[in-house]
Amino acid sequence: MNSKITGDTIISTKNISKTFSRDIKALEKVSLEVKQKEVVVIIGPSGSGKSTLLRCLNGLEEIDEGSITIDNTPLDGHHHNRLKIRTEVGMVFQNFNLFPHMTVGDNIRIGPRHVRKQNQAEADQITDELLKKVGIYDKIDAYPRQLSGGQQQRVAIARALAMNPLIMLFDEPTSALDPEMVGEVLEVMKDLAHEGMTMLVVTHEMGFAREVGDRIIFMDEGKIVEENSIDDFFDNPEEKRSKQFLSKILHNGGC
Amino acid sequence: MELIFRMNIFQSVSEKITKLHRHLNILKVRQPLFYETVKFLLFSTVIILIIAPGLKGLNYRWQWYRLPDYLLLKTKTGISAGPLLKGLSVTLFISVISLCLTVIIGFATALLRLSESITAVFISRVYLELIRNTPLLIQLFLMYFVISPILGIGRLPSAILALSLFEGAYTSEIIRSGIISIERGQWEAAHSLGLPKGLVYRLIILPQAFRQVLPMLASQAISLIKDSALVSTIAIYDLTMRGQVAISETFLTFEIWFTVAAVYLIINIALSQIIMIFERRLKKVDL
Numbered sequence: 001m002n003s004k005i006t007g008d009t010i011i012s013t014k015n016i017s018k019t020f021s022r023d024i025k026a027l028e029k030v031s032l033e034v035k036q037k038e039v040v041v042i043i044g045p046s047g048s049g050k051s052t053l054l055r056c057l058n059g060l061e062e063i064d065e066g067s068i069t070i071d072n073t074p075l076d077g078h079h080h081n082r083l084k085i086r087t088e089v090g091m092v093f094q095n096f097n098l099f100p101h102m103t104v105g106d107n108i109r110i111g112p113r114h115v116r117k118q119n120q121a122e123a124d125q126i127t128d129e130l131l132k133k134v135g136i137y138d139k140i141d142a143y144p145r146q147l148s149g150g151q152q153q154r155v156a157i158a159r160a161l162a163m164n165p166l167i168m169l170f171d172e173p174t175s176a177l178d179p180e181m182v183g184e185v186l187e188v189m190k191d192l193a194h195e196g197m198t199m200l201v202v203t204h205e206m207g208f209a210r211e212v213g214d215r216i217i218f219m220d221e222g223k224i225v226e227e228n229s230i231d232d233f234f235d236n237p238e239e240k241r242s243k244q245f246l247s248k249i250l251h252n253g254g255c
Numbered sequence: 256m257e258l259i260f261r262m263n264i265f266q267s268v269s270e271k272i273t274k275l276h277r278h279l280n281i282l283k284v285r286q287p288l289f290y291e292t293v294k295f296l297l298f299s300t301v302i303i304l305i306i307a308p309g310l311k312g313l314n315y316r317w318q319w320y321r322l323p324d325y326l327l328l329k330t331k332t333g334i335s336a337g338p339l340l341k342g343l344s345v346t347l348f349i350s351v352i353s354l355c356l357t358v359i360i361g362f363a364t365a366l367l368r369l370s371e372s373i374t375a376v377f378i379s380r381v382y383l384e385l386i387r388n389t390p391l392l393i394q395l396f397l398m399y400f401v402i403s404p405i406l407g408i409g410r411l412p413s414a415i416l417a418l419s420l421f422e423g424a425y426t427s428e429i430i431r432s433g434i435i436s437i438e439r440g441q442w443e444a445a446h447s448l449g450l451p452k453g454l455v456y457r458l459i460i461l462p463q464a465f466r467q468v469l470p471m472l473a474s475q476a477i478s479l480i481k482d483s484a485l486v487s488t489i490a491i492y493d494l495t496m497r498g499q500v501a502i503s504e505t506f507l508t509f510e511i512w513f514t515v516a517a518v519y520l521i522i523n524i525a526l527s528q529i530i531m532i533f534e535r536r537l538k539k540v541d542l
Contacts, residue, residue, distance in 0.1 A: 055443075058446075058447055059446075060443050060446060060447065083449050083451060084449075086446065086447060086448065086449035087448075087449035089447075090447070091443075091444075091447040093440060093443065093444065095440050097440035097441060097443060097444035098444070099441065099444070099445075099459055099463075100463070101462050101463050101466070110448065110450075110458060111448045111449070111450075114450060114454055114458065115448055115449045115450055156444075159444075159448070160447070160448075163448060163449065
């Protein structure tokens with residue numbers, strides 16, 4: 001494993017289960033530990049529960065059983081704890097979910113201003129810095145609909161980063177993008193990983209996984225089937241199910 | 256995934272429709288003015304031919320010259336509002352106050368219906384069903400004859416309350432439909448930033464919902480102004496009541512009813528124009 005990882009556990013889930021209506025088991029006794037600065041890539045066929053797992057980690061879905069602790073705060077029924085965890089955990093969605101009635105700048109400012117309670121000058125400064133970082137400072141006064149998918153997703157990443165989170169969750173961040181825009185979003189994510197952000201990434205981008213991932217989790221039918229280092233997983237997977245999945249996606253050129 | 260797919264289809268279809276409209280507008284060549292004039296004259300003649308025999312039978316003596324006295328009073332000290340304009344001010348007063356209350360009641364009821372509390376949902380459902388399934392006129396009578404003595408309120412407040420409760424029920428459904436039309440991703444993005452529920456509504460959901468339902472809210476406001484004519488039944492001297500009184504004094508039935516109708520028409524057209532301008536301004540920055 002990578003030497004940058006300091007060893008403090010920041011995310012810990014114990015036996016979490018989640019059942020949707022009509023007995024669809026989305027998660028079944030999933031236990032997971034993530035250390036600070038670790039980049040964990042989650043892969044698996046659709047419906048395997050990988051997105052649900054991410055969504056449970058910031059309380060967008062409620063778990064039926066088990067426990068989740070993030071940065072020593074339990075994600076339990078307490079409203080206060082849930083809000084605190086959400087301020088520490090940034091999330092990037094497949095469909096960007098930018099606020100269409102606000103400019104790019106306002107989309108990013110909203111967290112610092114209304115959750116972190118920073119003053120206007122501080123929020124403006126953060127916004128400027130982040131937009132420069134993701135390379136679209138010139139779009140600060142544009143509305144989301146005026147941007148390409150790749151640009152929108154970079155704004156969405158900046159919006160989450162503006163909260164100065166400890167952890168970033170990425171839920172298939174490039175799946176809704178045109179192929180030529182995937183690269184620009186992955187670049188921003190790679191930079192983040194190199195800066196030492198703790199990241200959980202659900203993706204089909206195997207090149208990304210190999211380049212910046214520290215660990216890979218393969219899920220199927222709501223369970224973690226294999227948890228392995230990146231190199232071992234690709235070169236020498238332990239489980240038969242993982243082998244099948246890998247051979248499929250590698251044949252199709254990485255989905 | 257499926258949802259995006261559907262949205263994409265929806266967008267592409269609506270784009271195609273707007274393109275089609277543009278094509279049709281290009282194809283639509285204006286016919287020469289002469290033919291249009293002939294058509295209009297023919298249409299008018301037919302209407303007049305249908306109505307004219309009946310008009311003779313009515314044997315009505317039009318006296319439009321007497322009407323200005325009911326709009327403006329000329330006294331020694333100057334000009335003041337006549338009965339009809341006084342009535343108009345009452346109608347406007349009732350409408351404006353009821354409109355404010357309607358919005359408040361509508362919002363509150365919509366939020367109650369969307370809340371997680373069963374009691375809140377139950378209360379709002381009972382209110383909605385009671386209001387929407389009984390006539391406004393009966394509600395007005397109940398409010399005035401039964402409830403207002405209990406609450407100890409006068410004629411005007413009970414009229415305003417009855418109107419607000421009635422329009423509030425419809426408004427709440429409009430607002431609710433606006434709120435639930437906002438896609439789930441918006442809620443999730445807002446929640447994921449750690450915004451508390453109140454701010455999620457105020458900053459993210461309501462501004463978008465408001466843009467969606469503005470045309471429907473406008474037509475509700477117009478309904479309210481028209482429905483306010485019913486308060487004349489509990490002897491409030493609004494525009495309609497003043498009209499009735501003036502007719503009983505003068506027998507200028509046609510002139511006064513036409514005038515009263517025209518006044519309502521002018522108010523409501525003005526209102527919808529203002530809202531249209533507002534809407535256009537919102538569209539410039541949105542979606």
